[in-house]
Amino acid sequence: IMxxxxxxxxxxxxxxxxxxxxxxxxxxxxxxxxxxxxxNESPRVLIKYxxxxxxGIPSxxxxxxxxxxxxxxxxxxxxxxxxxxxxxxSNSWPYTFGAGTxxxxx
Amino acid sequence: xxxxxxxGPGLVKPSQSLSLTCSVTGYSITSSYRWNWIRKFPxxxxxxxxxxxxxxxxxxxxxxKSRISITRDTSKNQFFLQVNSVTTEDTATYYCAYTYYGxxxxxxxxxxxxxTVSS
Numbered sequence: 001i002m003x004x005x006x007x008x009x010x011x012x013x014x015x016x017x018x019x020x021x022x023x024x025x026x027x028x029x030x031x032x033x034x035x036x037x038x039x040n041e042s043p044r045v046l047i048k049y050x051x052x053x054x055x056g057i058p059s060x061x062x063x064x065x066x067x068x069x070x071x072x073x074x075x076x077x078x079x080x081x082x083x084x085x086x087x088x089x090s091n092s093w094p095y096t097f098g099a100g101t102x103x104x105x106x
Numbered sequence: 107x108x109x110x111x112x113x114g115p116g117l118v119k120p121s122q123s124l125s126l127t128c129s130v131t132g133y134s135i136t137s138s139y140r141w142n143w144i145r146k147f148p149x150x151x152x153x154x155x156x157x158x159x160x161x162x163x164x165x166x167x168x169x170x171k172s173r174i175s176i177t178r179d180t181s182k183n184q185f186f187l188q189v190n191s192v193t194t195e196d197t198a199t200y201y202c203a204y205t206y207y208g209x210x211x212x213x214x215x216x217x218x219x220x221x222t223v224s225s
Contacts, residue, residue, distance in 0.1 A: 031209040033212075043212070045211045093165060096154070102150075
């Protein structure tokens with residue numbers, strides 16, 4: 001299953017609210033997860049099963065979608081949010097990742 | 107708290123084998139979960155490579171199936187990755203991570219180890 005993320009890069013200023021897209025090549029129900037990866041760190045899960053929150057993750061992160069179209073929303077971007085975001089499907093093996101969206105400071 | 111730590115050579119020559127260890131603390135790898143290897147290439151692409159589960163069964167990415175082996179040493183609570191016949195395209199940061207059973211995300215990851223394939 002291929003996951004297509006867009007945009008590849010998003011330039012924003014702190015305080016803006018944004019949406020990142022992930023599209024699957026076939027239906028994956030809600031078996032879609034979002035990760036954040038900062039330089040020199042491991043990825044961490046932000047959202048599981050398309051829209052379920054994760055303990056310890058700020059509430060400004062939210063997710064939506066099902067089937068083939070998914071969105072990660074960040075409400076009022078904070079300076080520490082500038083990093084790379086990946087989606088990943090767990091509907092069928094081999095599990096696959098999107099190519100990532102880099103969120104950068106404008 | 108479950109913790110994972112990768113270790114192994116940082117430099118491997120082309121055509122040789124790449125071997126890495128993931129040491130797990132805080133949980134027995136025979137109790138539950140799937141124990142995975144994932145790699146991140148230069149340029150940010152992530153690839154799931156395979157797993158060994160708590161019963162010792164394995165599942166590999168078909169793109170790597172002929173070159174990869176995941177094994178474990180339960181007495182040391184470690185699992186291992188071997189990739190044969192490496193090329194420069196195997197240069198990546200290698201992570202171990204675990205997943206719960208079911209359609210779950212990669213819950214916890216090690217810090218990763220960079221492996222460069224070069225002569």
